[in-house]
Amino acid sequence: GQQLNQSPQSMFIQEGEDVSMNCTSSSIFNTWLWYKQDPGEGPVLLIALYKAGELTSNGRLTAQFGITRKDSFLNISASIPSDVGIYFCAGQKTSYDKVIFGPGTSLSVIP
Amino acid sequence: SAVISQKPSRDICQRGTSLTIQCQVDSQVTMMFWYRQQPGQSLTLIATANQGSEATYESGFVIDKFPISRPNLTFSTLTVSNMSPEDSSIYLCSARDRGSGANVLTFGAGSRLTVL
Numbered sequence: 001g002q003q004l005n006q007s008p009q010s011m012f013i014q015e016g017e018d019v020s021m022n023c024t025s026s027s028i029f030n031t032w033l034w035y036k037q038d039p040g041e042g043p044v045l046l047i048a049l050y051k052a053g054e055l056t057s058n059g060r061l062t063a064q065f066g067i068t069r070k071d072s073f074l075n076i077s078a079s080i081p082s083d084v085g086i087y088f089c090a091g092q093k094t095s096y097d098k099v100i101f102g103p104g105t106s107l108s109v110i111p
Numbered sequence: 112s113a114v115i116s117q118k119p120s121r122d123i124c125q126r127g128t129s130l131t132i133q134c135q136v137d138s139q140v141t142m143m144f145w146y147r148q149q150p151g152q153s154l155t156l157i158a159t160a161n162q163g164s165e166a167t168y169e170s171g172f173v174i175d176k177f178p179i180s181r182p183n184l185t186f187s188t189l190t191v192s193n194m195s196p197e198d199s200s201i202y203l204c205s206a207r208d209r210g211s212g213a214n215v216l217t218f219g220a221g222s223r224l225t226v227l
Contacts (some may be wrong), residue, residue, distance in 0.1 A: 033215060042115075042203050042218030043154070088153060090216075098144075098169070099216055101154040 004102035006089055012108045013079055021105045022073040023089030031092040032065050032072040033099065038085045046087075047074070079109050113138050113208045115219035123225045124194050131190045132222045134204030139184035142207040145177070148221070149200045157202075160187040194226045 006023050013019055023032070031050055035043035047058050049065035049072060056063055062075045072091075076083055089102040114137040124130050134143065143160040157177055158166040166179035181187040191198050201221040208217040 040220070040223075042205075042220050045215050045217070048215050098156050098159070103153045 004089060004091055004100055006087075006102040006105050008105060009103070010106040010108070012110060015079060015081060015109050015111050017079050019076040019079055019083070019107060020073060021087060021107075022071060023091075023102050024071045025091055026070070027091075027093070028069040029091035029093055029100075030069065031095070032063070033090040033092070034061075034063050034072070034074050035088045035090060035101075036085045037088065037104075043088055076107075079107075081109050081111055083107060084109050112215075113140055113206050113217050115204055115206060115217055117204050117219035117222050119222055120220060121223040121225075123227060125227055126195055128194055129190055129192045130194065130224060131188050132202055132204070134187045134189070134219055136185045136206050140206040140208060141184075143181060143187045144205045144207075144216070145179060145187070145189045146203040146205060146218075147200045148203060154203065157189070160189075191224065194224070196226045199224060199226045 004025050033048050034046045036046050037043040046061055047056050047063040052065055052069050053067050054065040060077045064073055066072055086104045086106050088104045090099045092099045116135045118133050145157040146154040147157050148154050156169050157172045158168040158179055160166050160179050160181040162181045176192050178190045201223045203221045204219040205216045
């Protein structure tokens with residue numbers, strides 16, 4: 001079945017550092033989504049990508065839709081303590097398909 | 112975007128019992144979904160809650176174990192039946208919401224179930 005892989009699985013960084021994480025798939029997706037989940041909360045959408053090659057920013061976050069349609073990455077610049085959480089990538093083949101979630105990247109920020 | 116409320120937010124249940132989780136959306140949405148998130152794991156889709164008809168279940172999930180209702184466009188329930196410790200998970204309700212001109216998923220805060 002469809003499967004997404006995320007790397008790294010977890011990361012510990014110093015406050016102020018930049019962060020990069022990525023997501024790969026064996027299948028082509030036409031939509032890539034990045035979510036963040038805080039403890040005790042549901043995932044919250046950070047960025048949605050709809051076109052191959054698209055680069056989209058949301059504040060300190062930047063995400064790109066890979067040209068092959070099989071990958072995406074998320075960058076966080078100048079990390080702060082509230083960036084701590086689990087970041088999930090998700091892919092969708094069409095607007096009416098189910099959304100498949102990756103295993104997540106756990107981010108810890110050391111003040 | 113839509114705001115999704117779930118209750119209970121958490122519960123401790125005895126083996127063999129059943130629990131119904133409620134999900135309320137503050138606006139009418141076309142599609143609602145139920146996900147399971149086992150401890151330390153990602154989200155797995157249980158089923159799509161269809162308004163006025165039977166839910167559509169994903170492989171590995173069956174109606175007898177996870178009956179779902181969706182009486183209208185803003186409300187759905189998920190029942191976890193005959194629970195065992197393996198059912199200890201976070202159960203998340205989500206709705207397809209229009210954001211940035213296209214459909215994205217919005218989630219509730221989840222219902223954390225612990226089965227003893």
